[in-house]
Amino acid sequence: MLTGIHFLLTYKCTFECDHCFVYSSPDAEGVFTIARVENALKQMKETGTVNNAYFEGGEPFLYYPVLLESLALAKSMGFKTGIVTNAYWGESERDAELWLKPIAEIGIDDLSISDDLFHNPDGGKGPAAYALDAAKKLGMPVGDICIDKPKLIENADAKKGEPVIGGGALLKGRAAEKLIGDFPRREYSIFDKCPHEEFEKPSRFHLDPYGNLHPCQGISVGNMWEKPLKDIMNNYNPMKHPILSHILKGGPAKLAEEYGFDTSPGFVDHCHLCYEVRKTLLDRFPKELAPRQVYGL
Numbered sequence: 001m002l003t004g005i006h007f008l009l010t011y012k013c014t015f016e017c018d019h020c021f022v023y024s025s026p027d028a029e030g031v032f033t034i035a036r037v038e039n040a041l042k043q044m045k046e047t048g049t050v051n052n053a054y055f056e057g058g059e060p061f062l063y064y065p066v067l068l069e070s071l072a073l074a075k076s077m078g079f080k081t082g083i084v085t086n087a088y089w090g091e092s093e094r095d096a097e098l099w100l101k102p103i104a105e106i107g108i109d110d111l112s113i114s115d116d117l118f119h120n121p122d123g124g125k126g127p128a129a130y131a132l133d134a135a136k137k138l139g140m141p142v143g144d145i146c147i148d149k150p151k152l153i154e155n156a157d158a159k160k161g162e163p164v165i166g167g168g169a170l171l172k173g174r175a176a177e178k179l180i181g182d183f184p185r186r187e188y189s190i191f192d193k194c195p196h197e198e199f200e201k202p203s204r205f206h207l208d209p210y211g212n213l214h215p216c217q218g219i220s221v222g223n224m225w226e227k228p229l230k231d232i233m234n235n236y237n238p239m240k241h242p243i244l245s246h247i248l249k250g251g252p253a254k255l256a257e258e259y260g261f262d263t264s265p266g267f268v269d270h271c272h273l274c275y276e277v278r279k280t281l282l283d284r285f286p287k288e289l290a291p292r293q294v295y296g297l
C-alpha cells in the first residue's frame, strides 16, 4: 500500500557527489513551485492511503521559503513530514539554529542529515554536526545518514549475486559512472532480482519536479501532472510496465536479455547492470525512463 511520497523538491544541489543517484549538482535543472507542491499534496490526500510527505532533493534548503510553506501545508493537511538535507547552511551551531527554528515551530517528524565524507571530505566538525546539535537543542527528531565510499568485501556467496562491495552507495545514476573503479565484474545472469525495491506493492514513490513518480530513481510509473495519483495507483500494474515487468520476472538480468543488451563486460552488482541497460533504452521508453537528466544527459 502506498503510504509515502518523497518530493525531490529540486534536482539542484550545493554538491556534486559521486554517489548521487539522480545526478544532482549546482547546475541541475528542475524545482517545484509551491502550487505544484500543493497540487501533489491534494492528490496524495485523495488516495486515502498516503500519510507521509518527505522533502529531499537535490538539496531542499536551496528553496527555503518553498520548503517552509510545503511543510506547513503538509502538516495542515495531516501528513507526517520529513526532510533530508546535507545541512550546507550550518556554518555554526548558531546559524544552524536560525535555519532550523522556523521548521521546529511548524513541527516535523523526521530530520535526516547527510553526514559523511562525500559531504564533508575533510572530516572534523562541519555543518552537518552543527545542524545535528542545533536540531537536538530544538527538540527535533533528527538522525544522520552516512554513506561510505564503496569498498571490496569478502563474500563467500558472491556467485549467487550477493554484494562484493560495501559502504551503502548504490551503483545507479552518477554512482554507476564514478564509483565503479576496479571493482570485480561478474557474470550478468547472477543478478536475477532487484534486491532493494518492492515493485508489486510499493509503499513509497519519489516525485520529481516534472511530475514523474519513481519507485526507483529514473524509472517512472506515471506522471502526476498528467494523471491524478489516485488513478495511477488504481491502474498500477508493474507487470505491464516495459521495465518493471522484466525486473520482476528475473531482475536486471532478464531486463538485459529481453532487450538484447551486450552483457559481455560483466557488472559489479544488480544496480550497475540495471542502470546500464536502462540507459540504452531511453529513446525507446521516454515516458517510463524519465527524466533523462537522471541518466546524466
Ligand code: SF4
Residues within 6 Å of the ligand: 172, 193, 194, 195, 196, 197, 216, 217, 247, 252, 270, 271, 272, 274, 275
Ligand atoms: S536493481 Fe534496478 S530497480 Fe532495483 S534498486 Fe537497483 S537500479 Fe533500482
